[in-house]
Amino acid sequence: MKILVRLLMPLAVIVGATVVVCARLLHQDIRHLALPVALVVLLVLAVLWWDLIRPLSTIVRWMRRFRFGEPDAPWALPRKGFLAPLAREARRMAQSLVAARAAAAEEARLRNAGESRWTPDRLREHVRTALKGRPLVVVSNREPYVHVRQDRQIRCLTPPGGLVTAMEPVLRACSGTWIAAGTGEADRDTADAHGRLRVPPDAPLYTLRRIWLTPEEEQGHYYGFANEGLWPLCHIAHTRPVFRADDWHQYVRVNEKFAEAVFEEIADTDEPCLVVQDYHLALLPRLVKDKRPDAKIALFWHIPWPNPEAFGICPWARELLQGMLGADLVGFHIQFHCNNFLDTVDRMLESRIDWEHFSVTRADRTTWVKPFPISIAGPAPDASPAVGAGQTAKEAVLKSLGITARWLGVGVDRLDYTKGLLERLSAIERFLDKYPAFREQFVFVELGAPSRTKIPRYQEFEASVEAEIERINRRFQTRAWKPIVFLKKQHSHQEIAPFYQAADVCLVTSLHDGMNLVSKEFVASRTDERGVLILSQFTGASRELLDALLVNPYDIDQVADAVQYAVTMEPEEQQARMSRMRETVQEHNVYRWAAALLTELARLRPSPAPAASPLQLPAE
Numbered sequence: 001m002k003i004l005v006r007l008l009m010p011l012a013v014i015v016g017a018t019v020v021v022c023a024r025l026l027h028q029d030i031r032h033l034a035l036p037v038a039l040v041v042l043l044v045l046a047v048l049w050w051d052l053i054r055p056l057s058t059i060v061r062w063m064r065r066f067r068f069g070e071p072d073a074p075w076a077l078p079r080k081g082f083l084a085p086l087a088r089e090a091r092r093m094a095q096s097l098v099a100a101r102a103a104a105a106e107e108a109r110l111r112n113a114g115e116s117r118w119t120p121d122r123l124r125e126h127v128r129t130a131l132k133g134r135p136l137v138v139v140s141n142r143e144p145y146v147h148v149r150q151d152r153q154i155r156c157l158t159p160p161g162g163l164v165t166a167m168e169p170v171l172r173a174c175s176g177t178w179i180a181a182g183t184g185e186a187d188r189d190t191a192d193a194h195g196r197l198r199v200p201p202d203a204p205l206y207t208l209r210r211i212w213l214t215p216e217e218e219q220g221h222y223y224g225f226a227n228e229g230l231w232p233l234c235h236i237a238h239t240r241p242v243f244r245a246d247d248w249h250q251y252v253r254v255n256e257k258f259a260e261a262v263f264e265e266i267a268d269t270d271e272p273c274l275v276v277q278d279y280h281l282a283l284l285p286r287l288v289k290d291k292r293p294d295a296k297i298a299l300f301w302h303i304p305w306p307n308p309e310a311f312g313i314c315p316w317a318r319e320l321l322q323g324m325l326g327a328d329l330v331g332f333h334i335q336f337h338c339n340n341f342l343d344t345v346d347r348m349l350e351s352r353i354d355w356e357h358f359s360v361t362r363a364d365r366t367t368w369v370k371p372f373p374i375s376i377a378g379p380a381p382d383a384s385p386a387v388g389a390g391q392t393a394k395e396a397v398l399k400s401l402g403i404t405a406r407w408l409g410v411g412v413d414r415l416d417y418t419k420g421l422l423e424r425l426s427a428i429e430r431f432l433d434k435y436p437a438f439r440e441q442f443v444f445v446e447l448g449a450p451s452r453t454k455i456p457r458y459q460e461f462e463a464s465v466e467a468e469i470e471r472i473n474r475r476f477q478t479r480a481w482k483p484i485v486f487l488k489k490q491h492s493h494q495e496i497a498p499f500y501q502a503a504d505v506c507l508v509t510s511l512h513d514g515m516n517l518v519s520k521e522f523v524a525s526r527t528d529e530r531g532v533l534i535l536s537q538f539t540g541a542s543r544e545l546l547d548a549l550l551v552n553p554y555d556i557d558q559v560a561d562a563v564q565y566a567v568t569m570e571p572e573e574q575q576a577r578m579s580r581m582r583e584t585v586q587e588h589n590v591y592r593w594a595a596a597l598l599t600e601l602a603r604l605r606p607s608p609a610p611a612a613s614p615l616q617l618p619a620e
């Protein structure tokens with residue numbers, strides 16, 4: 001109201017003066033102009049009130065309530081109109097404030113408890129000291145932000161998968177540069193001429209440097225050699241690896257292309273620190289080391305490493321190993337994969353293996369091989385479920401899907417044959433056969449993100465998952481219930497969170513998985529210390545989450561029994577198990593992982609690449 005009065009006063013003076021001047025100029029009686037002018041003024045006031053004053057006072061009220069810590073729905077702010085950008089910025093500022101308040105509270109809690117938990121701030125300081133102020137450079141094939149066109153607009157998406165989930169909080173904390181392939185159709189439009197942009201787009205903290213691959217390079221490198229060759233080779237999940245000379249050729253070329261970008265980014269830094277990610281870039285450490293022997297290079301391998309016999313079927317196994325051994329440090333999730341790697345090197349290359357310190361020495365240089373179990377950042381500050389009054393998280397989720405059930409099971413996966421999805425579906429079918437009392441009472445929701453869809457094996461897999469779900473639903477469904485709901489799309493973390501929070505049981509049944517971060521995300525999101533995790537014994541996470549119900553996903557009866565055990569587990573047992581797992585995930589978060597890896601890397605003295613012939617391209 002005050003704003004209205006303040007606006008009205010000068011407006012009345014201006015309008016009055018204008019009427020008098022006009023009347024004089026037009027030689028009119030002032031009373032003739034009064035009505036039209038009054039109407040115009042009223043109209044202007046109405047527009048001002050509706051478009052400016054009303055939304056402005058909503059924003060002011062909202063900010064005041066927020067400042068005093070009163071709960072208020074962020075969507076109460078205007079989303080359209082003249083003041084929408086201001087409201088958007090207010091909302092963002094409020095989000096930052098919530099995160100800052102949560103971080104301060106957590107820091108205070110840690111100080112009081114005298115604990116040694118890793119936080120973004122602690123990692124930032126630690127890395128600054130360890131790297132002596134040098135910038136951190138991370139390289140992966142997958143980028144953390146993809147720009148796509150949707151509904152004639154450019155949208156920014158976060159791709160699914162463990163690598164981005166884990167690395168993104170580390171880069172946010174430490175800053176630096178992340179080099180990755182630009183794969184979105186609007187990626188070029190959102191980067192500068194050098195492929196660089198600051199991210200996260202809402203509140204930039206580090207630089208994303210995109211590199212551009214041709215369709216042939218992407219096909220041969222990513223779809224072909226990496227995902228039809230190395231992926232099944234390392235996972236041993238009964239899909240035969242395919243190795244083609246053309247794919248290998250592109251794999252080498254793309255690794256060289258990444259190396260060129262790395263050289264540009266580290267040109268001005270002495271002893272730069274480089275963290276290379278995953279099986280797409282096995283040759284990169286050696287390519288960089290050959291030209292920049294002063295670089296300290298870590299390679300982190302996110303997927304399992306098989307035994308030497310299995311790895312040996314790759315026609316370019318030796319070249320891959322030579323490429324990897326350009327790194328000073330090679331990391332896997334678990335010791336078992338380190339041992340398999342050292343065994344493989346021992347079998348294939350002339351080298352000296354130190355089994356006491358886990359290192360490989362070739363010519364005059366050494367590569368250390370160590371386990372670094374990766375993790376997640378921990379619960380998000382806004383991890384509490386967004387439910388309506390008097391509603392449980394489960395009721396809200398079931399209502400949003402239009403289903404009724406007493407128990408809810410959840411699965412979250414990239415649609416990949418290594419995730420044991422078909423085995424999981426068989427186990428649910430078996431569960432309903434063996435324990436018919438749960439029919440019409442239990443529903444399983446699968447949130448499946450399509451992945452690598454150009455590869456025929458992935459297309460077949462997706463089709464067989466859909467067919468299997470249809471068959472099982474047809475077998476059991478009634479008028480008001482079906483046992484399985486398949487939500488096939490790439491869900492954001494915000495969309496997945498309510499399902500984690502609502503589930504009685506989360507099923508992770510990978511046939512083989514380096515770590516599996518879905519299991520850790522589920523645990524982190526259970527602030528209520530409820531819910532049961534069923535976890536494949538063939539995941540890296542099973543080494544840490546010992547309070548999950550550990551299963552062999554190939555043993556369908558065992559998984560079916562685990563589902564029955566989970567949904568009938570007493571709340572006290574759920575709480576005891578969940579709180580121990582939460583403790584583990586909070587303690588061993590991704591900041592601790594990054595600190596361990598980078599401390600180890602910084603400690604090493606970089607040694608030159610071994611004298612060996614350069615990588616040979618296959619004859620074209």
Ligand code: F6P
Pocket residue numbers: 142159160161162163164278302303414451452514
């Ligand atoms: O799990 C291995 C991995 O490469 C992750 O590191 C990655 O996040 C995930 O697979 C997804 O892969 P892509 O980049 O092919 O989508």
